[in-house]
Each structure stands twice: as C-alpha cells, then as structure tokens.
Amino acid sequence: MMIMKVKEWCMYCGECAGVCPRSLIEVRENSLKFDKDNCKECAVCIQVCPVQALAKEEVE
Amino acid sequence: MIIETDVLVIGAGPAGSLTAKHAALNGADVIIIDKKSEIGTPKRCAEGVSKEGLKKLKIEPSTRWVTKELSGVRLIAPNGTSVWLNDEKVKLPEAGYILERKVFDKHMAMDAARAGAQIMIKTIANGLRRDGDSLIVTAESMGEELEIKAKIVIGADGPESRVGRWVGLKTAQKPKNMESCAQFEMVNVKMEDPDAIEFHFGSTAPGGYAWIFPKGDDIANVGLGILTTETDKSAYEHLLDFVKNNPATQNAQPVEFNIGGDPVGGMHKELTADNFMLVGDSASQVNPLTGGGIISAMEAGVYAGKVAAKAIKEGDYSAKNLSEYQERCEENIGVKFERDLKVKDYLQSLSDEELNSIADAFQDIELDRINPAELIKQLIKVSPKALLKLGKLF
Numbered sequence: 383m384m385i386m387k388v389k390e391w392c393m394y395c396g397e398c399a400g401v402c403p404r405s406l407i408e409v410r411e412n413s414l415k416f417d418k419d420n421c422k423e424c425a426v427c428i429q430v431c432p433v434q435a436l437a438k439e440e441v442e
Numbered sequence: 443m444i445i446e447t448d449v450l451v452i453g454a455g456p457a458g459s460l461t462a463k464h465a466a467l468n469g470a471d472v473i474i475i476d477k478k479s480e481i482g483t484p485k486r487c488a489e490g491v492s493k494e495g496l497k498k499l500k501i502e503p504s505t506r507w508v509t510k511e512l513s514g515v516r517l518i519a520p521n522g523t524s525v526w527l528n529d530e531k532v533k534l535p536e537a538g539y540i541l542e543r544k545v546f547d548k549h550m551a552m553d554a555a556r557a558g559a560q561i562m563i564k565t566i567a568n569g570l571r572r573d574g575d576s577l578i579v580t581a582e583s584m585g586e587e588l589e590i591k592a593k594i595v596i597g598a599d600g601p602e603s604r605v606g607r608w609v610g611l612k613t614a615q616k617p618k619n620m621e622s623c624a625q626f627e628m629v630n631v632k633m634e635d636p637d638a639i640e641f642h643f644g645s646t647a648p649g650g651y652a653w654i655f656p657k658g659d660d661i662a663n664v665g666l667g668i669l670t671t672e673t674d675k676s677a678y679e680h681l682l683d684f685v686k687n688n689p690a691t692q693n694a695q696p697v698e699f700n701i702g703g704d705p706v707g708g709m710h711k712e713l714t715a716d717n718f719m720l721v722g723d724s725a726s727q728v729n730p731l732t733g734g735g736i737i738s739a740m741e742a743g744v745y746a747g748k749v750a751a752k753a754i755k756e757g758d759y760s761a762k763n764l765s766e767y768q769e770r771c772e773e774n775i776g777v778k779f780e781r782d783l784k785v786k787d788y789l790q791s792l793s794d795e796e797l798n799s800i801a802d803a804f805q806d807i808e809l810d811r812i813n814p815a816e817l818i819k820q821l822i823k824v825s826p827k828a829l830l831k832l833g834k835l836f
C-alpha cells in the first residue's frame with residue numbers, strides 16, 4: 383500500500399493543502415493530517431512543497 | 443459546546459482581521475478564530491507594502507511594525523545589469539515600507555478586538571454544515587471540540603483555502619498558479635543601496651523572481667518564488683543557489699527560514715455563497731505580477747466586513763445579498779489583476795538574454811513616476827515583443 387510520508391522538516395506552511403484537488407490535507411499548527419483513503423496519488427502536493435517534505439512510500 | 447454569533451471569520455491574517463474589525467465596527471457580533479498559537483507567527487512573507495496602500499486603508503504606520511522606509515527600487519537582469527529607480531533618478535512620492543509581519547498581524551487583530559470582535563486562538567476549523575439559514579462550523583481548540591453557529595461565515599484561511607471548498611466554491615490552486623516560496627531573514631547583508639528593494643529576474647527563479655527586501659541596518663529578507671511547473675529543483679534549492687551567488691549575501695547569515703505558497707493566478711471567479719464570503723489569499727486576491735497580497739487582502743476585508751454587517755442588519759444572508767462584496771472586489775481588485783496577469787505571462791516568456799537586453803535598453807530611460815504600469819509603458823517602448831503582447835493594454 384502507498385502512503386504519504388511527511389518528513390520531519392515539514393514547516394506546516396500549507397502550500398500542499400492549497401493545491402490538493404480533493405482537499406485531503408489538513409494542516410495543523412504542528413502536524414499534517416491526510417485523508418489517505420481518498421488520495422488519487424496525483425502528487426501535486428509533493429510537487430509544490432518548497433522543501434520537499436512529502437514523499438510517497440510503499441508499506442506492507 | 444455550541445457558540446452562536448452573527449459573523450464567524452476563519453483565519454486571523456490581514457484579511458480576516460480587517461474583515462472582523464469592519465464587521466464589528468458596523469454593529470455585528472463577530473468571532474475570529476486562528477489555528478496559530480501566535481497570530482502572525484511564523485511569517486510567510488517578504489513584508490513589503492506600498493505607503494499608498496496603507497494610506498488608502500487609513501492605517502497609520504506605527505514604529506512598532508514598520509522596520510524600514512524604502513526610497514528606491516532596483517531591478518536586476520540575469521547578467522547583473524541593474525535598472526535603478528531611486529530618488530536620484532525619479533521622484534518617489536509613494537514608495538513603500540518593510541513591515542515586521544509578526545507584529546503587524548497581531549496589531550491588526552488587536553484593532554479587530556478593540557472594535558468588539560472576540561478572538562479565539564489555537565482554534566482550528568475542520569468542517570462545516572448548513573443548518574437552516576445558518577452555517578455550523580466544527581472546530582477544535584486545545585483538545586476541545588466546538589461548534590460555532592454563524593449567520594455568515596467568512597473564509598480568510600490564506601493560501602490553503604479549504605474553508606471555501608466546504609461550501610462548494612472552487613478554490614484549489616493549480617501548481618502553475620501557485621508560487622512556491624522560500625526565504626531567509628539574514629544579517630550581514632551588504633546591499634549596494636540598503637534603502638532600495640531588489641527584484642532579481644530570470645532563471646535564478648523560474649516562473650517567479652528573487653528578492654532582497656531590506657529591514658534596516660544590515661538585515662534583509664532574502665528569498666524567491668518559483669513555479670514548480672518550470673523547474674525540477676525545489677524553492678529551497680533555488681534559494682541556496684541565489685544566496686551562494688549573490689554578491690550581497692556572501693557573508694550573510696540566516697536568523698530565520700520562511701516558506702509558503704503564494705497564489706498568483708488572479709482572483710477567484712466566485713467569492714460568495716449563501717451565508718458565506720471568501721477574502722484574501724483564500725480568494726486568490728494576490729497581485730499576480732508582484733505576488734503582493736497584504737494590501738488587497740485588507741482592502742477586501744474592509745468590503746467584506748461592511749457587507750457582512752449590512753446583511754446582518756437586513757437579516758438577509760443570501761449569496762444574492764452578499765454579491766455587493768463580489769462586485770466591489772471585481773471593480774477595485776480583480777480588474778487590475780487581469781491586466782497584471784498578462785504582464786506576468788509576458789515576463790515569464792522572456793529568456794535570460796532577452797531580459798539582459800531589456801535592462802540595457804532601460805539604462806537611458808527617463809521616468810518621472812514609478813509603478814508597475816509606468817514601467818510596462820516604458821518596456822513597450824524598448825521591446826518589440828512587449829509591444830506585440832501588451833501594447834493594447836497600456
């Protein structure tokens with residue numbers, strides 16, 4: 383299964399949430415929450431992040 | 443717990459605070475919430491505003507939040523050729539300020555509170571539902587679940603712009619319309635003229651520009667915005683290159699690192715729904731050419747606050763009755779942005795060589811005023827390509 387990994391250097395700026403076409407990212411002051419069940423893996427959130435803090439990862 | 447109010451503003455940036463202030467001043471009961479534990483922090487901004495903009499909004503500059511008064515502009519081509527626009531060359535009656543946003547945003551929120559608005563910090567909105575002629579926003583504050591029932595909800599949630607989507611407005615940005623920005627606030631910056639703001643164009647910042655905005659002494663915001671559709675590198679990587687190669691930052695040291703998204707695709711088409719309005723970055727009310735959004739966010743906030751209070755008095759919160767807000771934004775903000783969007787597209791089409799030759803041509807030009815429109819008029823004189831693409835607009 384594919385999951386979205388948030389790296390520890392994420393700064394919670396919210397740019398990824400602004401481009402997610404399905405509005406699946408909730409940016410809190412010090413954490414990110416993904417509604418991963420509805421993610422279409424379009425990857426635009428990964429693309430716009432100013433510090434490359436998002437990555438798709440394969441997990442068991 | 444359920445709380446009731448006339449107007450709920452979500453987000454206490456410049457847009458939300460001005461909305462809350464003007465809604466409260468005009469008689470509405472107002473609550474404004476922000477997820478941050480400190481309004482204005484962290485900053486996601488280069489902090490430049492025009493004096494004219496503040497004046498129009500009747501906001502008196504305060505030494506608490508103005509760090510620097512500017513007296514010039516320096517535009518820099520990829521090969522380093524500079525176009526100087528300063529007191530020696532042109533009269534600059536209406537230059538700008540560099541703010542301390544962390545302090546400024548707090549003060550705007552304080553003004554809203556003084557006008558009567560109730561502020562709830564560390565409170566995040568996470569959903570919304572309709573309930574008769576009201577909206578109920580679900581929120582969370584320090585582990586407590588809340589419901590806030592409001593006759594009118596105002597989305598002022600910045601570039602994330604999720605609140606508008608909860609009422610069906612189309613606010614998701616495409617990556618080609620969202621600048622990805624990174625900035626250091628630095629010390630030991632050696633600018634040629636520490637009273638002038640610098641804009642660096644070309645491939646240093648594909649799809650955007652790099653900037654050095656002085657904050658007094660040897661301190662400056664050094665940053666850039668890029669379009670991720672135009673480069674494979676991240677904004678951060680481009681910033682490291684810029685700092686490494688720029689003469690002004692050879693010994694500079696960072697004391698702060700800021701990142702964020704800046705929506706530059708022009709104002710959203712729909713800003714209202716029943717019981718709902720959208721202001722600031724969440725409405726994409728950012729100048730597409732400069733990326734500046736503080737003044738337009740606050741201008742829209744004034745309109746939204748007044749229209750909300752009027753609707754409360756009339757007891758009519760329908761999209762139709764709120765459409766006055768949309769009209770005022772289109773007239774005063776949207777129209778300018780349409781033109782600037784075309785200029786941005788043109789600038790982005792230029793190669794480094796073309797930018798260099800334009801900077802050369804600009805060396806002999808006499809200007810008596812500077813603002814983006816005046817610069818474009820001059821650009822049309824020196825560049826046939828600009829004449830072709832922009833001639834009709836200016």
Ligand SMILES: Cc1cc2nc3c(=O)[nH]c(=O)nc-3n(C[C@H](O)[C@H](O)[C@H](O)COP(=O)(O)OP(=O)(O)OC[C@H]3O[C@@H](n4cnc5c(N)ncnc54)[C@H](O)[C@@H]3O)c2cc1C
Binds near residue numbers: 452454476598736
């Ligand atoms: C790097 C960078 C440099 C910039 N430089 C300049 C510049 O020099 N000059 C200029 O004029 N503009 C600049 N801008 C743009 C400017 O910062 C914005 O236009 C401005 O902040 C918009 O104000 P706002 O109130 O709409 O949004 P914001 O200032 O982003 O405020 C939104 C607020 O909403 C809160 N919020 C979001 N979601 C929720 C939620 N669900 N619940 C509760 N609270 C929520 C956030 O915490 C935030 O406080 C820059 C932007 C960037 C990224």
Ligand code: SF4
Binds near residue numbers: 435436
């Ligand atoms: S864009 Fe990057 S840094 Fe910003 S909140 Fe998203 S993952 Fe974090």
Ligand code: SF4
Binds near residue numbers: 403406425427
């Ligand atoms: S991959 Fe696409 S759908 Fe999934 S969270 Fe990112 S932007 Fe949203």
